Amino acid sequence: LQPLIPDDTNILAGLELGGLPIATMLAQLSGLPACFVRKQAKEYGTCKLAEGPDIAGKNLLIVEDVVTSGGQIALSAQDLRNLGAEVSQAICVIDRESGGTESLAQEGIELHALFRMSELK
Template identity: 60%
Template sequence: MTGAKKECIVDRATLAKKLVAACRLEGEFLLRSGAVSNRYFDKYSFESDADLLEAVALHLAPLVPSDTEILAGLEMGGIPITVALGLVNRLPTAFVRKVAKQYGTARLAEGADIAGRRLLVVEDIVTTGGQIVLSTKDLRDRGAIVEQAICVVNRAGEAPALADAGVTLISLFSADELDHV
């Protein structure tokens, strides 16, 4: 039995409120960066909700640079966003591992062929940009052209690590913006 499709959230302010209601947790949380935060944005709460994920993709879609050839979703949270965004923008996708698998094809990026292609790296939450920097280097080492990344929530602000790596970050929301919803 399939679920009934709900009305798509088209207003950005409403989307922000729904994301906060579904995803913001209070407590003490250790972040990937090693920092401790009293708030945590549980991205899997929206990534596993078809209506919220669709709304996020619809709002991200106009932010995708026009010269993007492939959407490259980072393991693991960037992958559902990449799939949804690919459906909206009709772009091919690649799924980027943190480490190339050691068996089968031994690929770092599964899906679309990335060599010589302009990729937009897709991530869910960016705190320091560290994983984007690492993955961008790995993708470039395999011949991809990577100059930009896109995320749903930017906790990093200007993200000096990304600037140093030559990557511009495009975000749907800043953490500060969602903190004031």
């Protein structure tokens, strides 16, 4: 996955829950900082949606394990954009080829996958 990280990436954004260990591994390998993105902010503790470095004005790469429809990436991207981050790309381990790539393109997000489902059959 590391070669799929765009050069202009400032922060890796691992989505809860499957994207977290992948973003952590990629941060370790690449030296890039990572933030962990919740599906919704908790009402206690830090009450943050994105835990980690400040994301405002930064170019984030969303990291996910498996993409089907792309819905969670689209929702999280909008939340991150509302917090001032720039989000235009995402990577995943497996693209199930169920419309996620096309759906995300409509949201201005380019999806890069390590594997496509058709390659694994």
